[in-house]
Amino acid sequence: MLKKIDKAATYLAQNLKALRCPICHNGFNIDKYALVCTSGHTYNLNKKGSINFLTTKADTTHYTRKMFEPRRKLIQAGMYAPVLAEIEKFVSDGNLLDVGTGEGSFLNQLDVKGGKFGFDIAKDGIQMASEYSELAAFFSLADLTNLPFADQSMTTVLNIFTPSNYKEFKRVLASSGQVIKVIPDRFYLQELRQAFGMKVAYDNQEVVDKFIDNFPNYSQTTVHYEFELPHHLQQDFLSMSPLEWQVSEQEKREVAKHPPQVATVHVQILQGKKS
Structure with missing residues (x-):
């Protein structure tokens, strides 16, 4: 069985045209376990098969394994299965950037x-993503404002609950490419908000409007359902979101005595076409 670093090197060799150097924007060659651009800038694969393209420090403080692990458990338990099923209706053949x-x-x-292809600024996230041994993909630490991907190299840019940089999205998208953006709607995780004493309903219209400004040729789909939280994952639900950062340890302990039993998933899926 191939080591992860060998699998990643093979994957990169097959997909070199999809990458570019974030410093000089030239293409790459692969030299054993490293990407080397035509100007000599070198990025080494680590033993888990990912690369750090960042010129600044990765996030090791906010988005950590402590939050990602409960999130992973809930995703694997099917909490977002209807959302992913809807996304798959839009996904076209070709390269996808998460x-x-x-x-x-x-x-x-x-x-x-x-x-x-998947990237993040969170070090723990990329380390965990690289643990999926069965997943044929390339993960990297990268900057949203300076993506290490070539012009017109992606068919789909997927943007789930994360910030956007539409200038870079348009650059890496093929001429017939698309952005699929998933944003929380007003009742998303309302049980968690209510448990933490926060405002339940909120408005994301500004985010929708900005998307439409950049992709006038768009569609919008609402997905709204309740997910019954398995008993063994109810405590994980309390710590799967950045919402918990706003709550004291004492408040968390009180909420943990009677955790929510269902989770409302209420999102908008925006599909914008480049052409």
């Missing part, structure tokens, strides 16, 4: 006929 991939579970569960 923006802010986190710990990689969304990308792992999507059936894509083409290359899979």
